[in-house]
Amino acid sequence: MSFLKTEWKKILLVAAVFAGCFYLPVGLPRFDNAVFESLALVRWYARQHVLLCLTPAFFIAGAISAFISQNSVMKYLGANANKILSFSIASVSGSVLAVCSCTVLPLFAGIYQMGAGLGPACTFLYSGPAVNVLAIILTARILGLQMGIARAVGAVVFSVLIGILMHVFYRKEQAQKAQAAALMPPPETARPLWKTALLFACMIAILVFANWARSGDVRAVFLCCPGGLTTYAIEGSIVSQTSRQVLIKDQTGVQHAIPAEQIQTVDAIEKNPIYEAVYKIRWGLTLGLLALFIGLAVLWVGSEERKLWLESSWGFALQILPLLLMGVLIAGFLLGRVGHEGLIPSKWVEQAVGGNSLRANLFASVAGAFMYFATLTEVPILQGLMGAGMGKGPALALLLAGPALSLPSMLVIRSILGTQKTIIFCSLVIGMAAICGMIYGAFF
Numbered sequence: 001m002s003f004l005k006t007e008w009k010k011i012l013l014v015a016a017v018f019a020g021c022f023y024l025p026v027g028l029p030r031f032d033n034a035v036f037e038s039l040a041l042v043r044w045y046a047r048q049h050v051l052l053c054l055t056p057a058f059f060i061a062g063a064i065s066a067f068i069s070q071n072s073v074m075k076y077l078g079a080n081a082n083k084i085l086s087f088s089i090a091s092v093s094g095s096v097l098a099v100c101s102c103t104v105l106p107l108f109a110g111i112y113q114m115g116a117g118l119g120p121a122c123t124f125l126y127s128g129p130a131v132n133v134l135a136i137i138l139t140a141r142i143l144g145l146q147m148g149i150a151r152a153v154g155a156v157v158f159s160v161l162i163g164i165l166m167h168v169f170y171r172k173e174q175a176q177k178a179q180a181a182a183l184m185p186p187p188e189t190a191r192p193l194w195k196t197a198l199l200f201a202c203m204i205a206i207l208v209f210a211n212w213a214r215s216g217d218v219r220a221v222f223l224c225c226p227g228g229l230t231t232y233a234i235e236g237s238i239v240s241q242t243s244r245q246v247l248i249k250d251q252t253g254v255q256h257a258i259p260a261e262q263i264q265t266v267d268a269i270e271k272n273p274i275y276e277a278v279y280k281i282r283w284g285l286t287l288g289l290l291a292l293f294i295g296l297a298v299l300w301v302g303s304e305e306r307k308l309w310l311e312s313s314w315g316f317a318l319q320i321l322p323l324l325l326m327g328v329l330i331a332g333f334l335l336g337r338v339g340h341e342g343l344i345p346s347k348w349v350e351q352a353v354g355g356n357s358l359r360a361n362l363f364a365s366v367a368g369a370f371m372y373f374a375t376l377t378e379v380p381i382l383q384g385l386m387g388a389g390m391g392k393g394p395a396l397a398l399l400l401a402g403p404a405l406s407l408p409s410m411l412v413i414r415s416i417l418g419t420q421k422t423i424i425f426c427s428l429v430i431g432m433a434a435i436c437g438m439i440y441g442a443f444f
Helices: 002-022 029-067 070-077 083-097 104-113 118-130 133-143 145-169 171-182 193-210 273-280 282-300 303-335 346-352 358-370 378-387 392-401 407-417 419-443
Strands: 218-225 228-232 236-241 245-250 255-259 263-268
Touching (some): 070 083, 083 118, 083 145, 104 118, 104 303, 118 145, 118 171, 133 378, 145 171, 145 392, 145 419, 303 407, 346 358, 358 392, 358 407, 378 392, 392 419, 407 419
Antiparallel strands (some): 218 228, 236 245
């Protein structure tokens, strides 16, 4: 009896795991497809995001820990810093990067662990993926000027408001953090500020140019089929377009012929000559910047500092990357990739986001918060959903919650902030997005 009293929880857990394994619905088409989608999504994520997006972000986060003193971070972003200055710096620095909800995480972890206040750090965390100038322009061009303006205003206001609320909720904790920072000795600078700034500028430029896309890319092609909305997620360029079919060449060089009668819309961005010229030389720019950066790091960074930098970058990679990949696997299993269903049928989403009710807006913001959107892909996805009956209010709610959050990012945020702060941050994003969607839907 004593054995059962002490071990009953473990016995139940083992029994539950065994029952789950015993009754796995292997062989059912939807389950098998969901497993395939989870693996396909994590493969795509590893190929498209880890090397070119996350790796530079890990090095930047490590450099924040190694090159920037904690006192300097506290001075501009700490709990005792001027609030107008700190929130302005956090919102602007986040928006300039124009990264996705996962790439911003190492940078967020870096500034938060170096002493940034919870409020400015959360403002930075939201503004990085949400206040994306390119995405806002694309929203205005494809979904309409009103939606673009609403997204821009909502994202900027949200980034600051969420940061302020997080600061207010934990003001006692932040006050203690500020008192501890006041006792810290003055920082010792290993090099002039302009040298450190140039090192960071090189790393950020490498991150930007390595991920530079064509200005004339086709972001997606939406098809309306008898079984519901289906999405062809093809990134590439239109080769030819006739009354019978559209021929698209993707980024790997493979051509896709899509019957014209199935196509609802083809969204192509007009080519910008300057943007296109940068795209053609992007690898030359990236390699040149990388060579410059390596040379400056050898000249200006001492061996001990380089060791600390690499250790910090590796620490962020170990902390963040496993959680991200696990989150992508779960998201792929439940929701699938763009244009492919996971365990949850896409028609459930379509049926739940019609109209402008509280339920529709809340569902859109929750669904957007758990889904993973690569940068700029949320706009054509929404156009297809709106064509299938999605209301304008829920569309804005998804735009405000989706790019800023995802299931993978939630897992990482929890490892940095803890469970309680993560729940409050995510709840603020979801709640504000739903309220803003309802207000917008009522007027437009």
